[in-house]
Amino acid sequence: QVQLVESGGDLVKPGGSLRLSCAASGFTFSHHFMNWVRQAPGKGLEWVSYINTGSTITNYADSVRGRFTTSRDNTKNTLYLQLNSLRAEDTAVYFCARGVGWTFEIWGQGTLVSVSS
């Protein structure tokens, strides 16, 4: 079945780095644009990043631009998010989401990133 599984979340100190992965299965990964969306504890959803099918177009929320980088490996059916210069306000559950049209059609279960000293 169609599935997205995130991994890589951890407790990290402010200023630290982390790489999240999102493994896709059950569909042709290379045919879909992908996004990262995060949710801080008790808060709403926040779009983080977009990447198109061929990795030629990426975009980021202002809150993470210059610190986070999204990439994908279509041969491994995997989406990545590199998080650098982490801040306390980056603490959140990070979801990857498959795009169809301009919609987040399928979501993973999320991985928790905690930034604290």
Added chain:
Amino acid sequence: QSALTQPRSVSGSPGQSVTISCTGSSNDVGYYDYVSWYQQFPGKAPKLILYDVSKRPSGVPDRFSGSKSGNTASLTISGLQAEDEADYHCCSYAGSYSFVFASGTRVTVL
């Protein structure tokens, strides 16, 4: 990238209808017909329930409906059921491969 605005909470009795508003700007909700709505239960991932303002994915009950007027989109749940108690999030495409969400609305079934 200003967030969209939703009411913090709405409530209704079983069988009633509730409507959740989602207000943006002429740069997002008002410009694009790409508003989507997501249902989320505590500790779970969001689930798509409406896209392109009013289209329902396969398997979503028809008691969920959507509309848009100007800079405000709306989600209506008709014939409210206990299982509809959840958080609902709206999202709009905002151009140039960017998206904006609202802060979410908690629906309580009385």
